[in-house]
Each structure stands twice: as C-alpha cells, then as structure tokens.
Amino acid sequence: MNRVAAPVSSIGLSQPLVDGPEKVTGRARYAADLASPQALVGRLLRSPVSHAEITALDTSAARRIPGVVAVITGDDCDETFGILPIAQNEYPLARGRVRYRGEPLAAVAAVDAETAQRAIDAIEFAYDELPAYYTAADARADGAVELHAERPGNIDRHAEFELGDVDGGFEAADLVREETYHCAEICQVQSEPHAVLADYDAERDRITVSPSTQVPYYVHLMLAKTLKMEKSRIRVVKPYIGGGFGCRTEALNVDLICALLARAAKGAVRIVASREETFITHRGRPETGLRLKIGLKQDGTITAVECHAVQRGGAYSGYGLVTILYNGSLLYALYDIEAIRYEGFRVLTNTPPCGAMRGHGTVNARFAFENLLDAMAAEMGLDAFAVRRANMLKAPTFTTNDLMINSYGLPQCLDWVEEASGWKERKGRLGPNRGLGMACSHYISGASKPVNWTGEPHATVHLKVDFDGSITLLTGAAEIGQGSSTVLVQCVAEVLGLDMSRIRIIAADSALTPKDNGSYSSRVTYMVGNAAIQAATELKRVLVEAAAAKLDARPEDVECLGEVYRAATQDEGLAFDEVVVAALAETGTLTVKGNYDTIPESHGGKKYRGAAIGGSMAFSYAAQAVEVSVDPDTAQITVEKVWVAHDCGKALNPLAVEGQVQGSVWMGMGQALSEETHYHKGLGITSNMLDYRVPTIVESPPIEVKIIESMDPHGPFGAKEAGEGSLSGFLPALASAVADAIGVRPVELPMTPDRLMRLMEKGGRSG
Amino acid sequence: MESTLHLTLNGRRRGDLVPDNMLLVDYLREVAALTGTKIGCDGGECGACTVLVDGRPRHSCLTLAGACQGRHVETIESLEEGGRMAALQRGFHEKLGAQCGFCTPGMIMAAEGLLRATPDPGTEDIRASMASNICRCTGYIKIIEAVQAAARELAP
Numbered sequence: 001m002n003r004v005a006a007p008v009s010s011i012g013l014s015q016p017l018v019d020g021p022e023k024v025t026g027r028a029r030y031a032a033d034l035a036s037p038q039a040l041v042g043r044l045l046r047s048p049v050s051h052a053e054i055t056a057l058d059t060s061a062a063r064r065i066p067g068v069v070a071v072i073t074g075d076d077c078d079e080t081f082g083i084l085p086i087a088q089n090e091y092p093l094a095r096g097r098v099r100y101r102g103e104p105l106a107a108v109a110a111v112d113a114e115t116a117q118r119a120i121d122a123i124e125f126a127y128d129e130l131p132a133y134y135t136a137a138d139a140r141a142d143g144a145v146e147l148h149a150e151r152p153g154n155i156d157r158h159a160e161f162e163l164g165d166v167d168g169g170f171e172a173a174d175l176v177r178e179e180t181y182h183c184a185e186i187c188q189v190q191s192e193p194h195a196v197l198a199d200y201d202a203e204r205d206r207i208t209v210s211p212s213t214q215v216p217y218y219v220h221l222m223l224a225k226t227l228k229m230e231k232s233r234i235r236v237v238k239p240y241i242g243g244g245f246g247c248r249t250e251a252l253n254v255d256l257i258c259a260l261l262a263r264a265a266k267g268a269v270r271i272v273a274s275r276e277e278t279f280i281t282h283r284g285r286p287e288t289g290l291r292l293k294i295g296l297k298q299d300g301t302i303t304a305v306e307c308h309a310v311q312r313g314g315a316y317s318g319y320g321l322v323t324i325l326y327n328g329s330l331l332y333a334l335y336d337i338e339a340i341r342y343e344g345f346r347v348l349t350n351t352p353p354c355g356a357m358r359g360h361g362t363v364n365a366r367f368a369f370e371n372l373l374d375a376m377a378a379e380m381g382l383d384a385f386a387v388r389r390a391n392m393l394k395a396p397t398f399t400t401n402d403l404m405i406n407s408y409g410l411p412q413c414l415d416w417v418e419e420a421s422g423w424k425e426r427k428g429r430l431g432p433n434r435g436l437g438m439a440c441s442h443y444i445s446g447a448s449k450p451v452n453w454t455g456e457p458h459a460t461v462h463l464k465v466d467f468d469g470s471i472t473l474l475t476g477a478a479e480i481g482q483g484s485s486t487v488l489v490q491c492v493a494e495v496l497g498l499d500m501s502r503i504r505i506i507a508a509d510s511a512l513t514p515k516d517n518g519s520y521s522s523r524v525t526y527m528v529g530n531a532a533i534q535a536a537t538e539l540k541r542v543l544v545e546a547a548a549a550k551l552d553a554r555p556e557d558v559e560c561l562g563e564v565y566r567a568a569t570q571d572e573g574l575a576f577d578e579v580v581v582a583a584l585a586e587t588g589t590l591t592v593k594g595n596y597d598t599i600p601e602s603h604g605g606k607k608y609r610g611a612a613i614g615g616s617m618a619f620s621y622a623a624q625a626v627e628v629s630v631d632p633d634t635a636q637i638t639v640e641k642v643w644v645a646h647d648c649g650k651a652l653n654p655l656a657v658e659g660q661v662q663g664s665v666w667m668g669m670g671q672a673l674s675e676e677t678h679y680h681k682g683l684g685i686t687s688n689m690l691d692y693r694v695p696t697i698v699e700s701p702p703i704e705v706k707i708i709e710s711m712d713p714h715g716p717f718g719a720k721e722a723g724e725g726s727l728s729g730f731l732p733a734l735a736s737a738v739a740d741a742i743g744v745r746p747v748e749l750p751m752t753p754d755r756l757m758r759l760m761e762k763g764g765r766s767g
Numbered sequence: 768m769e770s771t772l773h774l775t776l777n778g779r780r781r782g783d784l785v786p787d788n789m790l791l792v793d794y795l796r797e798v799a800a801l802t803g804t805k806i807g808c809d810g811g812e813c814g815a816c817t818v819l820v821d822g823r824p825r826h827s828c829l830t831l832a833g834a835c836q837g838r839h840v841e842t843i844e845s846l847e848e849g850g851r852m853a854a855l856q857r858g859f860h861e862k863l864g865a866q867c868g869f870c871t872p873g874m875i876m877a878a879e880g881l882l883r884a885t886p887d888p889g890t891e892d893i894r895a896s897m898a899s900n901i902c903r904c905t906g907y908i909k910i911i912e913a914v915q916a917a918a919r920e921l922a923p
Binding site: 017019024189193245275276658667698700702703 | 898900
C-alpha cells in the first residue's frame with residue numbers, strides 16, 4: 001500500500017466557525033436555554049433610589065408566600081467582589097447603603113416567575129436618602145458626600161504622568177491648539193441579556209454555575225469569595241455566549257446572586273435578566289470629558305501632547321483605574337511622540353458601574369486626538385495622511401511610555417486607505433453636504449500583565465489523544481462569538497498538518513479544561529493561540545517518536561504528512577491512526593500541553609505609577625476613511641461607505657478578521673451617531689433597544705476591509721489582534737468627514753441631529 | 768385562565784393547555800422546549816424571537832400563543848433538510864452571517880419569510896425586510912451576503 005498524503009493547511013484560509021452549525025440551526029444553548037424543569041426562577045429586588053442608607057429590609061412577608069423557596073439579602077453575603085484585587089468594593093446584594101438606582105437589594109427563588117415577583121413586591125425596603133451625584137462634577141464638588149469612605153472626594157483614581165519636555169515641545173511647535181471633547185456614556189448591548197443557571201448539590205456541598213460570561217475563571221474566583229466556598233467545590237461551565245464586548249469580563253452581580261440563591265434554595269436556580277436589567281448591570285464605556293492640547297510643526301511632526309480626562313465611573317470601582325490609565329497610556333502609543341503629559345480622574349457617581357467596553361479606555365481619547373490633529377492639519381493646509389506619515393514609529397522600538405513595538409503596519413494601512421477611498425482626487429471635491437474623512441487607531445493584543453498575578457503562565461492548552469484517534473483540544477478560553485475556538489483549532493490543525501475536522505474543541509468547563517484568563521483585551525488569538533501551537537508541537541514530537549520507533553527509524557528522519565507519517569527513505573508510512581496506536585502503547589491516553597507567557601520587555605514601563613497598563617506583546621494598527629452625506633435641513637448624517645485597513649499581523653482566518661473589523665467599525669459608528677444612555681434622577685431612561693439607538697441594517701453602510709499582514713515576530717504564525725483596533729478610528733474619521741461635508745466639526749458624541757444642528761447654527765468650532 | 772391551543776408547529780399538529788396570557792415565545796421555549804427562538808429584549812425591540820406564522824415573520828414576543836389557534840408556526844428548528852443545513856443556514860454559516868449567534872435564529876427566520884415572498888431580493892429588499900432584527904456583532908454586511916448567497920443557491 002502506497003499512501004500518498006500531504007499536510008493540510010488551514011492557517012491563512014477563510015474558515016467558517018467550528019461552532020457555526022449549532023448557531024444557525026438553533027441547537028446552540030445559551031445560558032437561558034439550559035434550565036431543567038426543576039430549576040427555580042430567581043428574581044431581584046432593585047433599589048428605587050440612587051443613594052441611601054438602608055434602614056430596614058423586611059422579607060418576612062415574602063418568605064411566607066407559598067412557592068417561595070429562598071429569599072436572600074445583603075445579610076447573606078458579607079464578601080465584596082470586583083475585577084481588581086485592590087479595588088473590590090461591591091457586594092452582590094447591597095449592605096448598609098445603596099449607591100445607584102437599580103442596585104440589587106434582595107433576591108427570591110420561587111417555583112415560577114409570578115410567585116417570585118409577588119415575593120419581590122412583598123419585601124419592604126426602608127431607607128434614609130442621601131444626596132446623589134449624576135455627574136462627575138457634582139460628585140467632585142466640595143462637601144459632596146463620599147460614596148465610599150476609602151475614596152476621598154469621590155476620586156476612584158487620579159492618574160498622572162509626564163514624559164519628555166512637554167513645555168519645550170509646545171514652544172517648538174508652529175501651531176498649538178487646545179479643544180474640549182465630550183463623549184456620552186454607552187453600553188455594550190450584546191444580543192443576549194445576562195443569564196445564569198446555578199445548581200447547588202447539597203449532598204456534596206458543591207455548585208455548578210453556567211453564566212453568560214467572557215471569563216469563567218473570574219466568575220469562579222468571585223464565586224469562591226462570595227460563597228466562602230473552596231474553589232475545588234465549584235464548577236463553572238460556559239454555555240454559548242451571545243456576545244459581550246467587555247461587559248462580561250467581570251463577574252457580574254447576577255452570577256453571584258444566582259449562586260447564593262441556589263445554595264439557599266438547595267437546588268437549581270435560573271436568573272434571566274431583562275434587557276432593562278442588563279442595561280442597569282451596565283459595565284459600559286464611561287461618559288468622558290477630555291481637554292486635549294497638541295503642538296504641531298509645519299512639517300507635520302507632533303512636538304508635544306497634553307491630555308486631561310475625567311470619566312464618570314459609576315458607583316463602584318470595577319475596572320475604573322485600568323480604564324483611566326489606558327485612556328492615557330494608549331493615547332501616546334500610536335505615533336512617535338516624545339513629550340507627553342496626562343492627567344486623568346476616575347470619579348465615583350450614583351450611576352451604574354462602568355466597565356471594560358471594546359477598545360477599553362482608548363476610544364474616547366482617540367476620538368479627541370485624531371479629531372484635533374485633523375483640525376490642526378486642515379488649519380495648516382496639511383494633508384491628513386501626510387501628517388500621520390510624519391509621525392510614524394519604526395519597529396522594533398519602544399514608545400516614549402515604554403510599550404514594546406515589534407511590528408507596525410500602519411504605513412501600509414494608510415497607503416491602502418488613501419488609494420481605495422480615492423482620497424487624493426475626491427477629498428474636498430464631493431460637492432455640497434458630502435465629505436470624506438480619515439483617522440487611525442490601534443489596540444493591544446492582550447494585556448501583558450494579568451489582573452490576577454499568580455505566577456502561572458498566561459495560557460495553557462491541553463490536547464488529548466485517545467484510542468479512537470480523535471484529538472480533543474481543551475481550553476479555558478471563552479468562545480463568545482469572536483471565533484476563538486475556530487482559530488485555536490486552526491493552530492493545532494496547522495502544526496499537525498491535519499484537516500480541522502479531525503479536531504474537537506471543548507472550551508471552558510473548569511472540570512475539564514485548563515484555566516484560562518479569558519476573553520478580554522484581545523488576548524486569545526495571541527496568547528492562547530501560541531499555547532495551542534506549543535501543545536500541537538509537543539504532540540507532533542510524541543507522534544513522530546512513536547512513528548520512528550514503529551518504523552525503526554530515527555525521529556529526525558520521520559516526516560509528518562498529516563494523515564501519514566513516514567521515514568524519509570521509505571515509500572510506505574504509517575497512517576495517523578496507526579501512529580496513535582503506537583504512541584498510546586504502554587503510556588495509554590495521551591495528554592500534552594502547551595503554555596504561553598509574555599516576556600518582561602512587554603510589561604510596560606516603570607516611569608510612572610500604573611505604567612504597566614498598556615503593556616502588550618503586540619499592537620494592531622488600523623486606518624480608515626469614511627464618506628458621509630449630511631442632510632442640511634435635518635442635520636442627519638448618513639454614512640455612505642467605509643474603507644478600513646487593519647494590520648492584524650498574519651490573518652489566521654481572513655473571514656473572521658473581516659467580520660471582526662466590520663463589527664468594530666460598525667460599533668464605532670453606533671457610538672458616533674446615535675448611542676447614549678440617559679438617566680433621570682438616576683433612573684435609566686434609555687434601558688431598552690428603542691430609546692438606546694443601536695444602528696439597524698437600514699443605516700449600516702458597506703465597509704470594505706483590507707487586511708495588512710505585518711507579521712509579528714512573537715505572534716502565533718505572526719498574528720496580532722483583530723477584534724478591537726479599528727473601532728476607535730471610526731469616530732474621529734466621521735468627525736473629519738462631517739467637517740469636510742458641512743464645514744463644522746463635531747466635538748461631542750454622539751453626533752445626533754440635534755447636536756449637529758446646534759453646531760451648524762453656531763457655525764462650528766475648531767474646524 | 769387556560770385554554771387548549773391546537774396548532775401546527777414545525778409541521779406537526781399538537782395541542783397544549785396554555786394560559787391565555789402566554790406569549791408565543793414562552794410557549795415555544797417552555798412548553799414546546801424549542802429554545803432556538805431567543806429572547807433578546809423586553810418586547811418588540813430586537814427581533815431575536817422572529818418566527819413564521821402562516822409563513823409570515825412575526826415577533827413571537829408580541830404574539831399571544833392563543834392567537835396561533837389553528838395556524839402554522841415555524842421556528843428555526845424546522846429549517847434543516849434531512850439533517851443538513853438549509854440554504855439560508857449554510858449561507859449564514861459559510862459567509863459568517865453569525866458570530867455570537869444569538870440574533871441568528873430570528874435573522875434567519877426573517878430572511879426565510881423574505882425569500883418565500885421575494886425569491887430574488889435586492890440589497891434594499893433585504894434591508895427593508897430585516898430592519899427590525901438587531902445584530903450587534905457583524906455590522907450586517909455579512910448577513911446581507913448570507914441572504915444573497917442563499918437566494919442564489921435556491922434560484923431555479
């Protein structure tokens with residue numbers, strides 16, 4: 001028998017998602033789809049006031065209602081939770097004080113929704129109201145009541161740093177301009193409302209929890225803390241996840257409350273949050289006020305940048321200090337800028353807590369920066385592309401704030417966008433009320449330092465090979481719709497030269513899969529991808545050795561052709577299944593692993609407190625041009641077309657990269673055009689998908705994507721991130737296009753018709 | 768109050784005792800255990816619950832189960848043919864019209880309704896008929912491509 005075989009390649013080819021068939025047939029089970037008929041219904045009592053001392057919470061009437069199995073309040077959990085070990089100041093259910101309207105006060109588990117709701121309605125809440133602050137300015141005012149005793153002046157974090165000669169830089173500039181910007185708070189509005197199923201095994205004192213989360217590991221840690229339960233008694237099983245965009249990076253109060261309820265009820269409890277509750281749970285992008293100053297020379301070089309930022313963080317710390325630090329660190333890392341000054345305030349207010357929304361901390365600052373740079377270029381008669389080109393970094397290098405750059409495809413992004421959009425011929429010549437604008441952006445490929453510093457590698461992947469010849473990839477990395485499971489299967493298949501259909505993946509079940517730091521900061525492709533490659537390389541080594549022994553050859557003479565292993569001199573080799581049989585002899589079922597860790601040079605600098613925030617193994621880069629038309633009577637902006645080039649290193653799955661880039665640009669468009677939350681005395685009045693305007697298919701433009709492959713030396717097959725970097729560039733590119741179309745330049749987000757009309761009537765600013 | 772609901776669900780006739788105020792989406796998910804139909808909002812905002820009633824797209828979260836007495840209701844679970852993906856499902860899979868997949872059943876059922884009425888839809892037909900289905904992942908571009916791919920495949 002002469003076996004002719006060749007390794008199959010899967011990297012660099014467009015691959016539909018490995019879990020796609022489940023999603024398009026309705027077989028995919030999300031958290032709300034899991035409950036057994038026995039599961040109780042969990043419901044929450046939420047605070048009707050924004051800021052108050054709790055004087056009484058009487059649940060006795062609720063407990064007497066037939067069908068009510070458990071009622072819990074803040075008395076049932078005295079442990080705080082939170083994403084950052086140094087800033088955990090939130091209880092699953094409020095204790096002592098409530099700090100935002102909608103904060104959970106009590107929870108009920110009952111036999112059905114009606115009974116649970118009756119019990120909720122029967123709980124009596126008495127309180128002494130405190131002054132409430134809905135703006136950062138009010139919360140920072142003299143004499144304001146402190147939300148948290150350990151946060152004087154309601155400042156969650158004051159960040160500041162200065163690098164290089166900033167004052168000298170402004171003096172050396174030919175033009176210095178300063179402008180203020182305001183960006184409304186927005187929310188992720190992922191398609192799936194939060195849901196969780198918790199099943200407590202009273203016989204063994206164990207609990208299994210299936211939350212709609214991006215990071216099962218963080219939920220696991222916070223369950224252990226709030227339940228005061230050994231981690232080994234907890235199992236977290238990730239179901240299908242209907243998106244996240246950052247709001248599910250943290251363990252959410254509903255996850256923890258559901259588990260507390262399940263233990264109190266000694267059974268299974270399901271909480272399915274309404275859309276309104278999902279808005280209240282929040283963790284979106286904070287309302288941000290920015291004051292930005294840039295110094296520019298006539299040759300286009302940036303001489304100095306100064307930024308002052310204030311974020312309205314909401315009632316608890318959450319990710320707060322990380323967000324305010326990202327806002328500074330990445331502002332200065334896209335271009336070669338040597339003199340930088342930053343001051344940022346993260347402020348605690350009586351609104352739902354903000355979080356780590358897609359493009360974490362970078363989006364509003366990028367809007368301000370590119371917008372001001374564009375305005376200054378226009379004022380000086382410089383071309384927008386030329387100004388960017390005058391400030392390129394040259395890889396390999398470190399930025400002024402010590403961020404490691406090994407690959408930098410931004411020049412190629414600029415070239416393509418300039419050409420594809422017809423910039424040179426069309427800019428300024430599109431006729432009345434039509435305009436073209438551009439901007440650049442970037443993002444990290446995973447935060448180099450994990451939130452929980454345990455000494456473990458960043459990522460671990462297991463591969464199991466058994467008697468049946470199947471390969472099972474075990475990872476804790478959470479597939480949330482971004483295609484991470486597909487890319488990991490691709491990595492393993494590529495190394496082994498096998499068709500992807502050979503490989504099964506199990507993603508995120510703490511009883512089966514190795515721990516992973518989760519799906520946030522665009523880390524999975526880079527970090528877990530590298531771990532998968534290492535695991536597959538190790539498996540290949542084991543298989544080659546087994547084949548060598550069987551073929552009576554030296555391992556270095558064995559050639560792996562995917563489905564066939566053969567010694568170089570031999571015509572006939574061994575089929576993959578035969579190699580597996582040989583490899584399992586004596587050792588039994590094989591499990592190999594791969595790890596990944598970041599290198600210290602990528603950890604960011606030590607020049608200022610918090611300088612590690614922004615440190616990454618690699619950065620993606622993007623440039624985009626946006627074409628708009630503006631209705632002069634209604635001030636309605638229509639986005640006609642977007643051209644975006646994204647440097648993701650090697651595009652492991654070009655189809656998924658395109659999808660991620662289109663989704664990013666489009667999400668930027670939502671923030672730029674129509675999305676914003678509003679509160680009336682702390683009550684969310686946009687907590688539904690009609691008043692909170694997510695773009696529909698009708699107003700969504702064609703987005704043409706060009707993939708630029710700069711090949712990162714440390715990336716898996718050269719890859720970098722693809723799912724966040726092109727978001728933030730859209731917002732300033734739109735402002736630039738509007739300025740081109742109608743001669744006024746938006747400095748407030750979103751650019752709704754009412755805001756734009758006011759601007760048009762005033763005759764514009766700084767444009 | 769409860770009444771007996773007789774309907775044809777995914778081609779099979781069935782009868783169930785259901786509360787008069789039960790929504791069709793809750794009937795599908797909790798009584799018929801067809802969880803492919805999703806709930807993404809608090810009523811009529813997102814389209815994730817779209818099913819076909821007598822062949823026409825309906826928000827099952829705005830439809831009383833009792834209003835389907837004697838009607839034909841079709842959900843995402845009915846589309847597969849011989850255990851294989853239907854053209855629309857394959858289109859959404861292969862063109863990456865589904866990322867997180869949560870809006871996908873509603874999207875596909877809205878598109879199914881469109882293709883039955885308009886077998887060769889233009890881009891504007893697709894936009895118009897899927898305007899009440901919100902997707903948060905794709906920017907809709909690949910959704911339009913998915914529907915077009917299916918229409919081409921189904922063309923005689």
